[in-house]
Amino acid sequence: MSQDATSEGDLRNTGMSLRHDREWDYELERIVEEVEERDASRVGLQFPEGLKRRGPAVADDLRALCDDDVTFMLSGQPCYGACDLDTYLMRRTDVFVHFGHSPMKESDKIIYVPLFSNVDPFPILEESLAELEGDEVGLVTTAQHMNRFEDMCDWLEERGYDVHTRRGDDRLSHEGQVLGCNYASADIDADQVLYVGGGKFHPLGLAMEHPDKKVVIADPVNNVVTIADTEKFMKQRYASVHKAMDAEKWGVIFCTKIGQGRMEIAEQIIADNDDAYLITMDEVTPDRLRNFDMDAFVNTGCPRITTDDGPRFHKPMLTPQEYRIAVGDEPLDALEFDTFHGTW
Amino acid sequence: MSQDATSEGDLRNTGMSLRHDREWDYELERIVEEVEERDASRVGLQFPEGLKRRGPAVADDLRALCDDDVTFMLSGQPCYGACDLDTYLMRRTDVFVHFGHSPMKESDKIIYVPLFSNVDPFPILEESLAELEGDEVGLVTTAQHMNRFEDMCDWLEERGYDVHTRRGDDRLSHEGQVLGCNYASADIDADQVLYVGGGKFHPLGLAMEHPDKKVVIADPVNNVVTIADTEKFMKQRYASVHKAMDAEKWGVIFCTKIGQGRMEIAEQIIADNDDAYLITMDEVTPDRLRNFDMDAFVNTGCPRITTDDGPRFHKPMLTPQEYRIAVGDEPLDALEFDTFHGTW
Structure with missing residues (x-):
């Protein structure tokens, strides 16, 4: 991938260059087990907008693993979060699989399949340290990076930081997780919060919700460290x-x-x-x-x-x-x- | 309203000039009676796209006539027909009023309020006679003009036509009614069908469904007589x-x-x-x-x-x-x- 002066950071060997060959774990075995256990004949599959294109291939893989009489149905409704379940499809299928978001509410009917990023967050974490002031820091991330959350905490602690983390309220599944609409996990006793994740959508919400805190963005997808600036908003x-x-x-x-x-x-x-x-x-x-x-x-x-x-x-x-x-x-x-x- | 050479017909004193001061009968008394009879606290109102703008004023009128504790809810979902009920709102309200389409299926929960056009169809009917060949003719129209259907039949019969009419299948409420997706009411024993109504949406469907019949469009809204031409489609x-x-x-x-x-x-x-x-x-x-x-x-x-x-x-x-x-x-x-x- 070529690099020009207007890019936010060096994109070589980072999330952007991995985007097209990024491999996700769709947890096919877990889905097949549930389909068999419930003797399901109709299975609904819902993907977030950015991953809808992968849906047919996932359906193919599941068809190959399941009985011929199982029908897979892809949700074509827009989907912007776990708040945005396709309830029509959910009610009309025996098993409903929601990919890419962590559970907002557990339900027997729904299988939540998180999709974890395979981008390495540590190079950009290293770079972000220059923006931190003092050794008290909050740490938050999104569902895509939750699988590395403990590692990131440890990594920061090894470098002498006192890392503040918190599980938000019922809307959030995991300690340190933020949603576009909920930053309760950043209600911590530190004046700065380190956000690890792609894009500015979440850190801008975080900074609006916590205007008293400095929000440092360590973005491993775009390979850039910035400070959230809510002025325009x-x-x-x-x-x-x-x-x-x-x-x-x-x-x-x-x-x-x-x-x-x-x-x-x-x-x-x-x-x-x-x-x-x-x-x-x-x-x-x-x-x-x-x-x-x-x-x-x-x-x-x-x-x-x-x-x-x-x-x-x-x-x-x-x-x-x-x-x-x-x-x-x-x-x-x-x-x-x-x-x-x-x-x- | 000014008239230029590109218009399809003379729009003075016709539907187009009436459009902005057209009065509809929303059957407020019937709705209020149902609300009182069912002791309803939530009332859903659904309008077709072209009439959504009238919704708040209708809600105002109903609020003035009902108890203060009745909440009126306007459907903001797109609506393109009686096939397109806002089922979410319907399930969550005590009375659900669907305006502008005739019933596709009767239901205790739904009040269908047809909205009949006040445009006079007879001047354009008179003009359309020049396009008819022989005295056997089918007659169809849309929900908006159903209130004049009998009058139109009589008018044609008085002029010597043998008028063929038919009620379609279960999807249609009225004899002679067409929908964008159903022209069973034109399954009649005549080689020509006279369609009375605004626009070309319905007559083009009619002509595609019945390619063997000549479809004469008597459009009282745009004040024009044309022959449906499906070639482009x-x-x-x-x-x-x-x-x-x-x-x-x-x-x-x-x-x-x-x-x-x-x-x-x-x-x-x-x-x-x-x-x-x-x-x-x-x-x-x-x-x-x-x-x-x-x-x-x-x-x-x-x-x-x-x-x-x-x-x-x-x-x-x-x-x-x-x-x-x-x-x-x-x-x-x-x-x-x-x-x-x-x-x-």
């Missing part, structure tokens, strides 16, 4: 709140995805505001909201749609707390990142 | 079948919308073809199919996505019969329009 949040302060008609979105529903919050807003309308949908997209002639929207579903995709919508979209600020129920300086807790 | 169908003849890997789409599922057809293809993969989804969109590395797709869901939106997909998309032609199980000249029968 925060400016957008304040701008959206300000724009929405003049809104008369509010669309209050209740997301119907199994792990993204906060009906109590939505119903409370409707009960308090005669100019608020409850709108239900699974995918929250600009096209769907354009159908409604509202001045602003409150999204009680996935907070990352609000913060990350907000500018793509034709009208300001706020989190529930931002709504309370916009209508004057809370002061502007109370603004916090919207997080999701619990399961469903 | 048919060329696209043959081109797609030809392109798909080389396909090795097939994605077989099962649509999870309540009235669009044909699982037996999908499972049969999977059983017969080792290189076919069953993919389930509700909305069938180019983005969703791009996630799968297939050579061609068979859509067992809504046939109009295949015929009308086909060219928007990155790979050829066929109807089930077109698939059988592409793999050599049927001859090319057997090609017929894909229709949907039954309810769910």
Whole structure:
């Protein structure tokens, strides 16, 4: 892979160059065992967006290992997390396999198959040490790197760090794990948190949720160390709140995805505001909201749609707390990142 | 409204000019009665795409007429027919109101509120007579004009026509009604069918399903009389079948919308073809199919996505019969329009 001056880091021999021949362990034997044990005739397979393309090959492998009368069904629904199970397919199959995310809630019906990255995190961890101040540090990562979490802790401790880790709340399966909507694992007694993982999606949420902490990003996929900078996001949040302060008609979105529903919050807003309308949908997209002639929207579903995709919508979209600020129920300086807790 | 040379007809005093001040009868009293009778606390409202914008005002009117403790919820899901009920919202509300389509299946839970057009069909009917050959004519229309169907029959009979009408199958509520996917009401003993309604969506389907009949379109909304011409569509169908003849890997789409599922057809293809993969989804969109590395797709869901939106997909998309032609199980000249029968 060639390297140019605009890249974030040296991508040779790292995650980016491994991307196309990366091998995942789909735990076929475990799936086949469950299929046989339950005498299943219909098996649903759900992959996250980035791995959907692998689905047919996994189905082929499973077909070769199972009886001919077992039908494998691939979910074509968008999937952005364990919060986003294809419940239609789940209810209509005997075994439902969800790949790539750790369990948000255990269930007899669902087999969760985590997919662990084979990228070596230690070279970039080594590089990230230059950004750490003092020896107290929090450590968090995503589901893809959980298999190395203990090793990373040990590695840091061997180098003299006092590593703070925590298991978040019910929404999280593992100590040190973060989700796009939940950073409870970083509620630790240290002023800096080291995030190990690919991309900026998680560390930006982490930094918004913990604005008092320095968030050092050790990204083994893009082979780069950076400091999370939420300024652009925060400016957008304040701008959206300000724009929405003049809104008369509010669309209050209740997301119907199994792990993204906060009906109590939505119903409370409707009960308090005669100019608020409850709108239900699974995918929250600009096209769907354009159908409604509202001045602003409150999204009680996935907070990352609000913060990350907000500018793509034709009208300001706020989190529930931002709504309370916009209508004057809370002061502007109370603004916090919207997080999701619990399961469903 | 100004009129230019490119318009299809004279739009003054017709549907197009009425569009913005068109009044619909939402049958509020009937809804309120049902809400009170069932002591409902949650009421779901679902509108077709073109009328979603009216939803909040209808909710306002209903709120004014009902107790304060009744919560109205607007479906934000796309809706393209009575086949496309928001089952999530339906299951979670005490009363579920579906506007704008006639019932595909009666249910205690659902109140169907038809929305009848207030456009006068007779001026354009008068104009359409010049296109009729002989006095035997079939008559069909859509749900929006069903309230004038008897009047239209009488009007034609008064002018000496022998009007053939028929109620289709279970999928259709009314005599003379057509759906985008079902033209059984035109299985009549006449060589020409008069279609009264807006746009070309329905008459093109009608002409594809009945290639032996002349389909005269009397469009009171656009104030124009035309003859349905399926040539462009048919060329696209043959081109797609030809392109798909080389396909090795097939994605077989099962649509999870309540009235669009044909699982037996999908499972049969999977059983017969080792290189076919069953993919389930509700909305069938180019983005969703791009996630799968297939050579061609068979859509067992809504046939109009295949015929009308086909060219928007990155790979050829066929109807089930077109698939059988592409793999050599049927001859090319057997090609017929894909229709949907039954309810769910």
